[in-house]
Amino acid sequence: MQYVSTRAATSAASPSSQQFSDILLGGLAPDGGLYLPTEYPQVTGAELDAWRKLSYADLAYEVLKKFATDIPDADLRALTAKTYTKEVYRNARAGEKATQITPLRVLEERADGAKLVLQALSNGPTLAFKDMAMQLLGNLFEYTLTKQDAQLNIFGATSGDTGSAAEYAMRGKKGIRVFMLSPHKKMSAFQTAQMFSLQDPNIFNIAVEGVFDDCQDMVKAVSNDLPFKAQQKIGTVNSINWARVVAQVVYYFRGYLSATTSNEQKVSFTVPSGNFGNICAGHIARMMGLPIDRLIAATNENDVLDEFFRTGVYRVRKSAETYHTSSPSMDISKASNFERFIFDLVGRDSDRTRALFHKVETQGGFDLSGKPGSDGDEFKLVAKYGFKSGKSTHKDRLDTIRDVADDFGITIDTHTADGIKVAREQLLAGETMIVLETALAAKFNETILDALGVDAERPAGFENIEDLPQKFVVMSADVAKMKAYIAANTGL
Ligand SMILES: *Cc1c(COP(=O)(O)O)cnc(C)c1O
Numbered sequence: 001m002q003y004v005s006t007r008a009a010t011s012a013a014s015p016s017s018q019q020f021s022d023i024l025l026g027g028l029a030p031d032g033g034l035y036l037p038t039e040y041p042q043v044t045g046a047e048l049d050a051w052r053k054l055s056y057a058d059l060a061y062e063v064l065k066k067f068a069t070d071i072p073d074a075d076l077r078a079l080t081a082k083t084y085t086k087e088v089y090r091n092a093r094a095g096e097k098a099t100q101i102t103p104l105r106v107l108e109e110r111a112d113g114a115k116l117v118l119q120a121l122s123n124g125p126t127l128a129f130k131d132m133a134m135q136l137l138g139n140l141f142e143y144t145l146t147k148q149d150a151q152l153n154i155f156g157a158t159s160g161d162t163g164s165a166a167e168y169a170m171r172g173k174k175g176i177r178v179f180m181l182s183p184h185k186k187m188s189a190f191q192t193a194q195m196f197s198l199q200d201p202n203i204f205n206i207a208v209e210g211v212f213d214d215c216q217d218m219v220k221a222v223s224n225d226l227p228f229k230a231q232q233k234i235g236t237v238n239s240i241n242w243a244r245v246v247a248q249v250v251y252y253f254r255g256y257l258s259a260t261t262s263n264e265q266k267v268s269f270t271v272p273s274g275n276f277g278n279i280c281a282g283h284i285a286r287m288m289g290l291p292i293d294r295l296i297a298a299t300n301e302n303d304v305l306d307e308f309f310r311t312g313v314y315r316v317r318k319s320a321e322t323y324h325t326s327s328p329s330m331d332i333s334k335a336s337n338f339e340r341f342i343f344d345l346v347g348r349d350s351d352r353t354r355a356l357f358h359k360v361e362t363q364g365g366f367d368l369s370g371k372p373g374s375d376g377d378e379f380k381l382v383a384k385y386g387f388k389s390g391k392s393t394h395k396d397r398l399d400t401i402r403d404v405a406d407d408f409g410i411t412i413d414t415h416t417a418d419g420i421k422v423a424r425e426q427l428l429a430g431e432t433m434i435v436l437e438t439a440l441a442a443k444f445n446e447t448i449l450d451a452l453g454v455d456a457e458r459p460a461g462f463e464n465i466e467d468l469p470q471k472f473v474v475m476s477a478d479v480a481k482m483k484a485y486i487a488a489n490t491g492l
Pocket of ligand 1: 275279
């Protein structure tokens with residue numbers, strides 16, 4: 001399986017293509033595009049039948065095998081077996097079987113045959129769906145670095161979910177260190193405790209005196225210093241990483257196979273969306289031939305994606321127009337994985353993709369509505385790819401958390417609430433709609449308290465996490481100091 005950049009010069013076609021392991025440790029392609037396979041591998045009905053009975057780890061092996069063709073089968077099987085265990089994904093809700101890794105729970109069956117189903121993706125160590133991919137990434141990185149006798153220093157900024165998922169995936173891994181910046185005293189007590197209580201010598205928590213944007217500016221400044229980056233072997237694990245996307249494809253298969261008994265049936269998915277990584281994996285599963293009917297992107301007040309799927313206009317937001325909401329992991333100004341879908345939508349024309357995203361950089365967006373003066377008319381093809389969207393507000397989240405607690409007796413987190421709100425609005429007669437649960441409520445307790453007047457339940461082992469000893473350094477937003485700190489701790 002070969003990979004190309006969404007912006008690859010078409011004239012040069014194949015020489016630039018690479019294998020899975022070549023792009024594993026990187027982020028953007030050198031031309032600024034995102035990597036995708038040259039074609040999507042297909043699944044047959046016979047494969048789906050056989051896969052219905054598999055454990056999550058075995059299913060992950062089968063799906064990944066189609067993409068990571070340069071990793072020997074036995075190694076890949078060992079990696080998925082080590083990653084998807086009930087010990088790693090143990091934080092299931094009461095009454096759900098941890099062995100299923102991503103169990104389904106039917107919430108509602110309507111008289112017209114419509115069915116609302118919740119797929120839990122948040123049973124991993126940090127109680128958010130990012131563990132589904134990040135845990136595999138940790139094992140893949142360690143495997144690859146050991147083979148190459150190389151090391152990698154992951155450097156990033158977080159306001160919550162991504163940083164903690166990365167740290168829990170990379171802790172104790174040979175050849176890997178993590179330097180994670182977070183805004184000092186700006187994360188919730190729970191999220192701070194999750195990250196800072198890690199005592200592993202390869203994890204470096206840096207609390208920056210400033211806001212999240214200051215942290216991101218520091219990451220940019222360090223990343224733009226190419227000699228430093230090369231010398232210190234700096235890498236990232238952001239959501240555009242291809243291996244993260246492909247690891248997420250697996251749970252669409254699991255959700256479909258668990259919700260159906262025959263391949264004649266179709267299901268739809270509603271996905272709480274920010275950077276379009278999660279739902280992009282759904283798109284890829286659908287392109288592989290998984291019988292997915294609709295893919296519904298649910299956004300919060302940061303509705304860049306909802307706007308596109310309603311109008312065909314993609315318009316990135318300025319920071320002043322980017323809202324801090326109670327579903328903070330979806331607070332985005334642009335959707336960093338969106339280019340992968342647009343590449344498919346414009347018929348895999350990399351010249352067009354490059355031009356459209358150049359326009360995003362210079363003019364803040366593009367318009368595919370087909371109206372006079374627009375950049376194209378491909379919006380009319382969006383339905384063919386199954387995409388729809390909807391949007392939710394703070395009030396909707398509170399109402400939905402209350403309704404779901406009253407109607408179904410479970411507490412959902414704020415991001416999942418955005419998904420349920422949109423799914424209930426869009427559900428059609430006879431449709432099976434799986435909503436992806438992207439975090440557990442305990443992570444966003446402040447809003448749960450507002451909605452329900454009681455604390456969200458915490459999985460066992462998290463009761464007193466705020467009281468554990470914490471390991472972190474406080475630093476001013478000073479790039480020179482940061483570089484000195486990294487160099488001192490990598491010894492490079
Ligand atoms: C990251 C995240 C999202 C958004 O996922 P994308 O892949 O960026 O679309 C939604 N909910 C939670 C809880 C998250 O951590």
